[in-house]
Amino acid sequence: MEIIESVQNKQVKEWKKLLTRRGRSKQQKYLVEGDHLVEEAIKSESPIDAIIIRDDKADKFEAYSESFNTVLITTEIAELLSDTVTNQGLFAVINIIEETEKIEGRKPVLLLDEVQDPGNLGTLIRTADAAGFEGVVIGKGSVDLHNPKALRSAQGSHFHLPVIHDDLTKWIDFFEKRRIAVFGTALDSRAISYRDLTPPETFALIVGNEGSGVNPAFLKRTTENLYIPIKGEAESLNVAVAASVLMFSLYQ
Amino acid sequence: MEIIESVQNKQVKEWKKLLTRRGRSKQQKYLVEGDHLVEEAIKSESPIDAIIIRDDKADKFEAYSESFNTVLITTEIAELLSDTVTNQGLFAVINIIEETEKIEGRKPVLLLDEVQDPGNLGTLIRTADAAGFEGVVIGKGSVDLHNPKALRSAQGSHFHLPVIHDDLTKWIDFFEKRRIAVFGTALDSRAISYRDLTPPETFALIVGNEGSGVNPAFLKRTTENLYIPIKGEAESLNVAVAASVLMFSLYQ
Missing domain, CATH: 3.30.1330.30 (Ribosomal protein L30/S12)
Known part of the structure; x- marks a missing residue:
């Protein structure tokens, strides 16, 4: 010893x-x-x-x-x-070994654009696992999966599904080429309510930064941008909450 | 000055x-x-x-x-x-002035049983606001709304809808008397998938402690207990995530 x-x-x-x-x-x-x-x-x-x-x-x-x-x-x-x-x-x-090739889009994939809070990042991965998603791609400018607090919040889910750090542009290209729908999340008039969407069998879902949302350059390239109708006076939803509502609603 | x-x-x-x-x-x-x-x-x-x-x-x-x-x-x-x-x-x-009488069950009400994490508590209140709920009752044994971190996570939503600290038993009595459905959340066989429920116009929803869930004594008194089907290998969902999925799904 x-x-x-x-x-x-x-x-x-x-x-x-x-x-x-x-x-x-x-x-x-x-x-x-x-x-x-x-x-x-x-x-x-x-x-x-x-x-x-x-x-x-x-x-x-x-x-x-x-x-x-x-x-x-x-x-x-x-x-x-x-x-x-x-x-x-x-x-x-x-x-650290990232299994990029394991993400193929056979099941929905979650793309994270500049998520800053490690607790949110971990919760997003845990929820993607629970919702049956295929994998998670963490884009540039996000906190990383291996941050101690992110790992704690993920509660081991990163051992269950591939979670990689990569350029989201590359992944949008990837899904486009395979004719897999890419959904952005947005609050403006270019977005439609997620309740009005008939989701395809598989897709990619992009959620964004806590303050500024998804990068507009990505939103321009999506199949459709979605919003969650807000009834009360809250200005927005926490990113992990919003993503969870969408993941469980779009993939059943 | x-x-x-x-x-x-x-x-x-x-x-x-x-x-x-x-x-x-x-x-x-x-x-x-x-x-x-x-x-x-x-x-x-x-x-x-x-x-x-x-x-x-x-x-x-x-x-x-x-x-x-x-x-x-x-x-x-x-x-x-x-x-x-x-x-x-x-x-x-x-x-601190709690407006108990403003919670009447005309719209859905969220009941929190022993939620321990102030970030979760605040997020639950923020999401209840966004989902259009009427109010939130924080039961005994929970962290309190006025905890600085809870207030930060709530982002001001407690100014938008009544949030009170009270005995949940009293509130279950209240809803029972008015024939308003009370839904618990549970993982065991007594629960049904939330997707199989046709939600009534108004109801109360109880979510519970991060580790042990909702008090079994409350679950015995509910109209129905609900669970969220988990597809991946995650053992559970974060309480704020689970409540958010239910709130947005049951109240549209």
Whole structure:
């Protein structure tokens, strides 16, 4: 059993960097935290680089070390690596591998344009999973899936369906070429109520930034832009709420 | 122009207590922060106790002081009263008055059972507003509406429709007596898919705690319990997402 005790340890410093987007991008790895997410990572056969266990949970070491590179750490290091107030003492470092080819448009696909809030991003992925969508494409300018708070909100759904980071223009081209409908979401007069649409069997749905919505350049290229009729005095809906209403209504 | 400069000022200490549930309950007041919420409070003729302005925004003083008790504070005090990292230098202290009698069941009503996350609570209220619901009843054991983060997520919707804190049992009695349907949300076999329901013109909808759902004692008293069919591998939906799908589907 290897146990790392120093917060100055080189490996610890590398792991700590995975809490930042820059560190994840450089190492092409990300960190998940907690029993649920680690178990989901294993169950989905994710490319696990290391399992990290806090020393007071050393009884779990053997089970993990049979299949994975497993390391013990101190409470102090666990706190350093954790994004939560009280951590469960279990982490996994996972290699980032994006399975672009798994998104084919056979089932609906969710496209996210500049979603800023990690809680929203995670909830969108969790809901796309629950709604039976094929995958999620996170466009440029969005918070990334591997942000600790986004992963927490996604509750492991990114292990269930492909979630990739890519240029949305490329994906609109992709769906156009295959004659798959692309629906934007908008509030202006070019949009129609989602209730007036007879949805095709499969489609792509674009939802946008919390403040400014979907990029107008994308809205010009869609098959149709949809809006959700608002009855009360609320000015808008939360993006995760709006997307959820559309996903469950358009794909049954 | 009165200007408060000391963080030790008695009034400042009382305001500061409004950031806690206990302080709000004792004083029967709450604090809103930011231009948008203060303007909504005024627009909706809420019982404003004081408008508080940071001294670098003193040019706004005159406009507010014509109609309201208006006080200037220092940057240091503004930071003390703020729940955000960067505050806009504008606050309102509002008296808590709950308009129970405005909820009559003429339009659908949302009942919240032990919702714990303030962001969820606020989003639920914002979405109930957008969906055209009549009001929201927050049951015992829930986070309260006047929690700073809940208010932020609600984005002023609590100024648009009555939101009250009350015993849900009382409200189930209320709807029963008026023969208004009460729908629970559940995952077990006693529930039916919301898509198989022909919703009545008005109803009450109960959604529950993030972890444990709606109290079984309430589910026994409902007209029908509903579930949202989940297609993917997600175990559940976020409570605000689930409620949104139901609200927009059941009330069109």
